[in-house]
Amino acid sequence: MADNPNPDIDLPETGDAPAAKPKRKGIKRRIFLAGSALLVGGGIFGVWWTDSSAKARATSLIGGEGKHAFGTVMTIAEDDTVTVFSPHIDFGQGSHTALGQMLADELDADWDKVRIDQAPADMAFANAALAKGFLPSMTGEFAAGLIPDAVIGMMARSMPLMITGGSSAIRFTGEVAMRRTGAAVRAALLAEAADRLGVSESELTTANSVVTHAKTGKSLRYGELAAGAAERSLASDPVLKTPDQWKLIGKPVFRRDIPAKVDGSAVYGIDFTLPDMRVATIAMAPVRGGKLDSVDEAPALAVKGVEKVVKLPDAVVVIAKGYWQAKKGLDALALKWSDGGNAAVSTPAIYAAQDKLRQTAEKPDNEGGVGDVDAAFGAAGVKLVEAQYRVPFLHHAMMEPFALTGHFKDGTLTLWGGLQDPLSTRVKAAKAAGLEVDQVVFNPMIMGGGFGRRFPDLVEIIDQVAVLAKQVPYPVKLVWSREEEVRHGTYRPQSSAGLKASLKDGQITAMRMDYAQSGNAEGEVPFIYAIPATSRRHYAYQSNQIDGPWRSVNATQIGFYTESFMDEAAAAAGADPYQFRRKHLAEGGRHQKVLDAVAKRAGWGSPLPEGVGRGIAIVESFDTIVAEVVEVTLKDDGSPRIVRAFAAVDCGTTINPLNAEAQIAGGLIMGLSSAMGEAVTLDKGAVVESNFGDYPILKLADAPPVVEVDFIDSGAKTGGIGEPGLPPASPALANALAALTGKRIRNLPVLTQAKA
C-alpha cells in the first residue's frame, strides 16, 4: 500500500493483476488493489465488499509504517503480528476472540501473534457482512441474493451499520467476512511466496504464520511476505477449510480480553479520564414524557466541588470536580417536574388496557400461523385449554452504569464510551450538538454489559453529553446513577397474552396466542411445533415507556407463554411434558434432537430427591435451538432455589465451546433471575423501583451451582450464542415449580406475583 500513489484508483477487473494470481473459479470477479482489498463473494456475483474510497480510508486508519493492511479487516506487521479489526463491540460476549479465531484459522496464523482490536468508528468500517446477514429478513432470501455486495456495503455505510446485536457477530461477520478474508489473504501470501522462491504454489504449505517449501527447506514468514502480498489481488471466493482442517475454529481458546479484567487494568467507559476533566451526574423527569418545570440552582452551587448546573428540557445536570460532589449537588436541589399527561399510567392499568385491546380490537396488528384455528377449536370431541399470562417491564441492569465523556474543542466533539454501534453514535451526537458527522469523533471503549441497552438510537446520554460538552470549555464525563439507570430504561416491554389450544387423542389440533405489547414478534420468533392449525396475533400496545431490545428480545416473553402453555396442555392431556413436546416436534428433526439431548443429560424421568421439582422448555431464537431443564426446591421462606440446570444447544457450529458454554449458562441464569424477582413497575406514570434493593438480581447462592451445557454439532447454518440461552429458562422454572407445588405461575416474576 505504501507504494501506491493513488489508492483511490482500483482496478476491479483482471487486466493488471500480478502474474501469480489466486485461481479463478466459475463466474467470479476479483479486485486488484494496491494495498487494500477485501472482497466477499456471496452467490454468483462475487463482487465488491467495500468501494475504493472506503478501502483507502480504512487503510489510512489501520495501516502504517511496517504494517500492511488487507481491506478493512486486518493488517500484518513485519514482525508477523496479525491484527484483526472487529466491527463489533465486545461487551462480554467474547465475539472478538471468536472472530479472531475464524480469521486466524483460515489464514494459518500463529495464534500467539494474533491480536483483535476494535475497528475505528469510521464509515470505512461499516459492516457490510451484517447488512448481508440481515438482508434476507428485510427483503426475503431471493431478493437479497440479487443485491450486489458493493451495494450492500454502501447500505451499511449509509445506515450506518456498525452495530452489535441480534447475535450477529459470528453468524454474519464471522462467516462472511472473517473466514473469507483469512483464506484470501493466505492465498495472496502463498502467491507472493511462490514468486519469491520461484516454485509452484502447489509445493508450498502454510502453518503458524510461515510459508514453507518442503523440498528445499526454505521458508518465509508472513511478516516478510506482507508488503508484497498486500499489493496482490484477493480472491473473491477463496477455498475455505473443511471442518476437519480447523485448528482454531471449534476449539476452546482462551479469551484475549480476560487478563485485563482480573487485574483491574481494563479501562471501561466509566473509567476514562482526561486532565481537567469534570464529572457530571443527572436527574431526569421521573415520569417518562415529563419536563423540567423549575429549579433553583443555588443549593447545588453551594456544595463544595460543584461548578455548574445545566438545565435540559427534561433533566438537570450538575457538573463538579468528581462524581460524589456532583451527586451531592444534585441531591441538594428541589426539582419540580411536569408529568407529560402520564399521571394515570400504572402497571395494573397497562395490563387492563392490554386485556381490553386483545378482547375488543377489530383486528390484530400482525398475525402469523397456518391452517384454520377456529374450525379446529369448534370441531367435535376436542378438549379446550386456555390460559392467560403476564410479564413485566424488565431493566437491563448492565453492571456499568451509563457513562460517556465528551470534549468540544476547535469545532470537534470527541466522545469516549461504550456503545453498541460506534457509527450511529456519531450520527446521533452530531444531530444533538448541531454538528456535521465529520465533526464528531467517537472512541469506543470496553463495556460493562449491554444486554440490548446500548443501541445508540435509544441512548439518551449521547444527546445529553453532546449538548453538555458544547456548553463547557473542559472535558466532561456524565455518569448516570444506578437510580436513574433503573428508572429511565428502555425496558423489555410489559406484555400479556391469552393462549388457547384444542386437544384430541392426546394431540394438539390447534393453538392460538393473542399477545399485547409494543413490538411485533411475527417473523422474529419462530413457532417450532408441528401443529396443523396455529395462530399468533399481535396487538400493538404502547405505554409512555420506551420499549427496547432486551437480551433475546421477543423470544423471552413469547417463549415463556408458549412453553408454559405446552406444559399446561400436556397436563390437560395427562402426558409427560417432555414426551408431549417431543411428539409435537418434527420426527428426527433438529428440535427433537435438542430436546432429547437435554432430557438425557438431565436424566428426565429419573426419581428426584424429596422436595425437588423438574421443568423443561425449548425455544429457538437467532437460528439457535436451546432446550433447558431446571430443577428447583423451596427454601424455608418459600422462595425457590435452583438446584441444577441443564441446556442442550444446536447453533450449527460452535466456534469457541469454552465461550459458548459461558454464554448459554449466563443467558440461562439471567433468564432465571428475571423470572424469579425482576420487575419494573409503574405508579402515577413513574417507575417505582430504584436500585438493586428493590430490583433484585439473582445471586450466586440462588443460582444453579453448575450449568451443564451440551452442544449438538449439526452443521446447520451458524446461529447466535449470546442470547438464545435465555428464553427457555423462565418457562422451565415455572414448569418446575408447577411440577413441585401443583401451582401454575402465569404472572412473572415468581416472587412478587401480587404486583401483576
Next chain:
Amino acid sequence: MKDGNFNQWGKPTVAIAFSVNGKPVSVEAEADTPLLWVLRDDLGMTGTKFGCGIAACGACSVHVDGAITRSCSVPVSDIAGKAVTTIEGLKNADGVLHKVQAAWIEAQVPQCGYCQSGQIMAAVALIEAVGTPTDAQIDEAMSNICRCGTYPRIRQAILNVAGFAADAEGAA
C-alpha cells in the same frame, strides 16, 4: 500562603492519611466522601468499580485492614490510618498474579468483567479467612451481583484455587 489545606476552589478540606496497596497516601477530601470516589476520582485507581452506590452489588469491594468492604458506602474519614487493598494491589511485587486471579483466568470466569474486581476481592477475603471453602461458605460470602451470570465459573474458580501455587505471597 494560607494556613491549612484548601481545595482548588479555595475551600478548606481535611487531609486524610491511610495506605493503598502498601503505599501511604494523604488525600484532601471532605469527610463524607465515600472511599470508592476517593480511589476512583482522586487517586485515579479505576479497577474498583461503581455499580449501585448503596452497597447492594459489591462491584466496589476492597479490603480495609483485610476485611471485605463495599467502598461506595464507607466515608473516607473512617479509613484514616487504615490499610486499603484494591484489585490493583493483588499482584505481588514481581507482578505475578494472585492465585485467585490466576484461577479466574484458568476458569475463564469474566464475561463483561465489570463486576469481577469485586468478585475477586470477595473471593480472596473468603479464602484468606477459611482456606478451602465449602459450597455453603461460598454461597454466604459471594453475595456480589454478576449480571452476565458467571456464578458457576466463580464457584469453580474458588474451588480450584487450592490447585494453584501460592505464588503471590505477601499480596493482599
